[in-house]
Amino acid sequence: MATTMNKQKVVSQLFAALGKQAKELEDAPARPVLEQFIYAVCREGSTRAHADQAYQALQAHFFDWNEIRVSAPEELAEVLEGLAPDPLTRAQRIIGFLQEVFETTFAFDLESLQQKGLKQAAKQLARYQSANDYAVAWVTQHSLGGHAIPLDNVLLRVLRRLQLIDEDVHDLETIRTSLEHQVPKAKAALFADLISGLGQDLCHETRPLCQNCPLKPHCPTGQLAKSHPASKKPR
Template sequence: MKDGANYARRIKSFASRLSRLFKEPPPREPRPVIEELLYAILARETSDERAARALEALYQNTVDLNELRVTTPREIVRMMGEDLPEVAAKAEEIGAVLRDVVRRQGRLDLSSLKDRGLREAREYLETLQGVSPFAAAWVFSRSLGGHAIAVDENMVRFLRAERLVPEKAELADVQALLERNVSASISLRFQAALRQRALQRQRSGGKGGRAGPRHSSSPSPSHRSAKAGTSRGSASGRAARARSTNRQASGKARSRTGSAARASSSGRRRP
């Protein structure tokens, strides 16, 4: 990554500051690994509250994960609600990952990943059908205790807007940059805070860039007022100078008239 050292410094400073400001939610009951994986699929590009509602809807509308595995994507969309971001893609991913787990494990259970080495466990997650880098990193960090930072496109847009990563940085590059420069001790808190900030910007209609100064060809009201005041001041000054000039001219005229009168009077007194 070009200028990587500079971006690394920015990320470290930002992560430290953001983690200090973030108020962590109360801890929740840990989920089984397979269920945490489903939740991670749903949590991409949306809030924890919306992801939790979608997961609960799946539980309420199916007997178990085996039934969910054979449910059509269209029906999964109906269960979760079409307002869930990327709902169609997530419905496809849920079916794909459940089928692949059964194919590889023989059952819908991923608890054995806790007995594997961290590198092997992460590789397993990343190679499951239907699992995005976000979901793999989420489960690896939250269920298996590994160091990873789950990053979705919304978070990448936020980081670009804050100029913390290059403007054209890809998701994989951003994730690698964060994992290298955010310490494991604050990584979960940082990930949660970053995700929250990115969602807040998205809701407020942020376009992914910094707001610049507004420019207008018309002067602002205060500028117009100041300009008008200046014009009035200039006009008043010109009028005052004109009055002063007139007074001076009148004084000179009176002086000349007085001198002429005295001269005339003196002339009449001579014999």
């Protein structure tokens, strides 16, 4: 199990080693709460580039949120086709979310959540059937000014391999709290983007490309793969 000091060292190395990508990722566009929620549905488990592309396609293909709300999930899924896995489930979640928002507010505007306390706003978001832990954390981080790192399977995989989270801890709230102590709030969104990019580009689920990874000298799993290439596969 990595010590707190070791974890902080790995976090510093991550920012140092991936500094070039960090510059490109810094300027994420600001979006209203409702739009951040929809973007989060696109972003979970996907790359930032694919999510950006899908979100832009969504806006270009449909006239407004109401048109998306009344569209068939299959039509929406076609527009989201670049998003793996499962664009149809994402399409159903987006339509379901817009429907719920419309039924309760007769509009497509959730900016009133900005006036509530963080906990209350997150609680209200979590009540939507299309919400999940990732979407609530994403909106909390990107629209509500909270310190909440959105955790999808890609992030969890890479963070476990880097031993920034403990192998035997699975509760997302506990993991998030631990990460929030390791990563300053001002850098948390960038941290999540960097880890996500690493997971998509190099730290694949099977056969991670440790030899090409700039974090290999600081990654316990990468080091293990070097010492015991045949007997120990990276998790």
